[in-house]
Amino acid sequence: QWDPNFSTGRHSMVHLFEWKWVDIALECERFLGPNGFGGVQVSPPNENAIITSPFRPWWERYQPVSYHLVTRSGNESEFTDMVRRCNAAGVRIYVDAIINHMTGNSVQGAGTDGSSFDASAKSYPAVPYGPTDFNDATTCPTQSGSIEDYQDPIQVRNCQLSGLLDLNQGKDYVRQKLADYLNKLIGLGVAGFRIDASKHMWPADMKAILDKLDNLSVQHGFTANARPFVVQEVIDLGNEAITGSEYFGNGRVTEFRYGMNLGEVFRKVNNQKLSFIKNYGEGWGMYAGNTSLAFIDNHDNQRGHGAGGANILTFRVAKLYKMAQAFMLAWPYALTRVMSSYYWDQNMEGGSDKNDWIGPPNQDGNTLPVTIFPNGTCGNGWMCEHRWRQISNMVKFRNVVEGTTMTNWWDNTENQIAFSRGNKGFLAINNEDRALSATIATGLPAGQYCDVISGNKEGSSCTGKTITVSADGSVNLSISNTEEDPMVAIHADAKL
Numbered sequence: 001q002w003d004p005n006f007s008t009g010r011h012s013m014v015h016l017f018e019w020k021w022v023d024i025a026l027e028c029e030r031f032l033g034p035n036g037f038g039g040v041q042v043s044p045p046n047e048n049a050i051i052t053s054p055f056r057p058w059w060e061r062y063q064p065v066s067y068h069l070v071t072r073s074g075n076e077s078e079f080t081d082m083v084r085r086c087n088a089a090g091v092r093i094y095v096d097a098i099i100n101h102m103t104g105n106s107v108q109g110a111g112t113d114g115s116s117f118d119a120s121a122k123s124y125p126a127v128p129y130g131p132t133d134f135n136d137a138t139t140c141p142t143q144s145g146s147i148e149d150y151q152d153p154i155q156v157r158n159c160q161l162s163g164l165l166d167l168n169q170g171k172d173y174v175r176q177k178l179a180d181y182l183n184k185l186i187g188l189g190v191a192g193f194r195i196d197a198s199k200h201m202w203p204a205d206m207k208a209i210l211d212k213l214d215n216l217s218v219q220h221g222f223t224a225n226a227r228p229f230v231v232q233e234v235i236d237l238g239n240e241a242i243t244g245s246e247y248f249g250n251g252r253v254t255e256f257r258y259g260m261n262l263g264e265v266f267r268k269v270n271n272q273k274l275s276f277i278k279n280y281g282e283g284w285g286m287y288a289g290n291t292s293l294a295f296i297d298n299h300d301n302q303r304g305h306g307a308g309g310a311n312i313l314t315f316r317v318a319k320l321y322k323m324a325q326a327f328m329l330a331w332p333y334a335l336t337r338v339m340s341s342y343y344w345d346q347n348m349e350g351g352s353d354k355n356d357w358i359g360p361p362n363q364d365g366n367t368l369p370v371t372i373f374p375n376g377t378c379g380n381g382w383m384c385e386h387r388w389r390q391i392s393n394m395v396k397f398r399n400v401v402e403g404t405t406m407t408n409w410w411d412n413t414e415n416q417i418a419f420s421r422g423n424k425g426f427l428a429i430n431n432e433d434r435a436l437s438a439t440i441a442t443g444l445p446a447g448q449y450c451d452v453i454s455g456n457k458e459g460s461s462c463t464g465k466t467i468t469v470s471a472d473g474s475v476n477l478s479i480s481n482t483e484e485d486p487m488v489a490i491h492a493d494a495k496l
């Protein structure tokens with residue numbers, strides 16, 4: 001279903017990529033809960049192959065060995081404790097569910113819970129799956145067994161994605177094993193799933209699996225008969241045979257054009273300008289907002305995997321990144337997901353990053369904890385974009401303006417924009433090479449407001465800029481292009 005089952009007043013999720021369960025539990029209690037985040041997408045919790053060449057890449061998590069809940073993020077009791085504590089803090093947990101495939105087709109050995117497997121024999125005894133549970137030459141039409149042509153939906157669904165052993169979800173046995181795994185997670189209190197590689201499964205097979213799922217657990221605070229949230233990862237840039245809309249019946253679909261196009265707009269490439277995003281979303285040919293998930297970057301395209309290309313914005317271009325996040329969180333389109341990354345050294349050769357495999361901060365393969373400095377930023381290599389004041393304050397902004405429409409659009413025909421959300425919030429962005437200086441309608445009641453980009457409201461004062469809305473609802477704005485963050489955001493809860 002499309003509803004994320006957030007607790008009241010919360011409207012965004014964050015992907016805590018590769019975090020350990022013990023750290024996520026702490027983060028729910030000390031930061032996400034108090035700051036109005038609705039949920040966390042967590043890395044795959046099921047047992048995966050241990051890859052040593054390259055050494056423990058992030059992508060080993062995308063090679064399942066079994067559905068035992070043991071990975072470098074933690075074990076089953078840690079996972080269970082995390083879900084319980086996050087729910088108690090008002091924060092939901094969404095599991096990245098890898099149900100399209102198992103490991104790469106030539107690996108063997110033991111997984112992260114010690115379960116043995118042998119891909120060349122199509123054998124995963126800890127599930128168990130055997131040779132007849134996978135697609136093969138009778139169902140996949142290519143000689144190589146891999147997807148060769150994305151314009152052929154049969155290849156995309158029945159052949160191997162990058163050599164990953166492709167489960168046959170047409171079989172009831174396979175459907176049941178997958179549903180059992182997801183139901184176990186529902187029993188532990190998760191609120192839904194990001195379904196990996198959905199494009200590579202038939203929508204009807206997916207539906208058959210989802211139909212087997214239990215209602216969410218009332219014990220963990222969900223309303224009676226609530227259904228698990230579903231967001232299907234389908235990369236659809238509009239140029240292939242398979243479209244995301246085929247999957248709307250099952251749940252939301254990732255809208256990859258959102259971050260890709262916005263990257264071009266903020267970088268001012270391909271003749272794009274901020275003034276063009278007045279009708280961003282459906283007006284730009286994207287999915288209906290109530291069926292899609294919007295994000296600026298994800299764990300794939302921040303390192304050149306997946307789709308989106310070189311214009312994707314990430315923490316590496318922090319100034320533009322914060323502006324794009326602010327726009328997304330202020331704009332009334334789709335369900336929004338914020339990325340939270342770890343740092344790695346890039347090694348660019350011929351346009352691609354030779355270090356795109358590097359796993360989370362670790363010592364000998366053991367993931368390092370997320371440490372928190374007194375100023376609220378993170379250590380040990382964790383970027384924690386979601387803790388950047390400009391981003392977390394806009395997560396709050398989105399909660400405050402929920403239910404209002406976009407009004408008072410203003411632009412300078414180039415790269416300066418402003419708009420209101422009803423009488424609840426107002427955002428102005430200057431992405432020009434010169435100052436913004438104008439009197440603009442905000443729709444807000446007259447008074448003094450704390451700009452939540454440059455500071456926080458603390459008691460009745462503001463640690464950043466104070467913005468005055470005059471009796472007629474307008475502001476006299478001047479935003480220099482050389483400011484650290486050339487934008488201003490005010491909302492009803494930041495009135496002084």
Ligand code: AAO
Nearest residue numbers: 059060062063104162163164197235237300305306307308
């Ligand atoms: C690893 C190794 C491989 C090895 C394999 C098996 O890297 O060399 O063969 O193990 O041993 C992640 C990593 C993979 C990794 C895998 C398993 O990214 O490198 O493979 O774990 O460890 C497609 C899928 C999409 C997928 C994306 C990466 O459709 O579902 O590839 N994303 C998810 C996860 C991802 C994960 C997996 C799936 C697998 O988020 O982290 O992989 O569980 C086109 C298609 C897209 C396709 C891309 C890339 O996109 O449309 O569907 O995504 O190609 O293959 C322009 C085009 C655009 C095109 C794009 C890229 O933008 O307009 O359409 O270029 O060409």
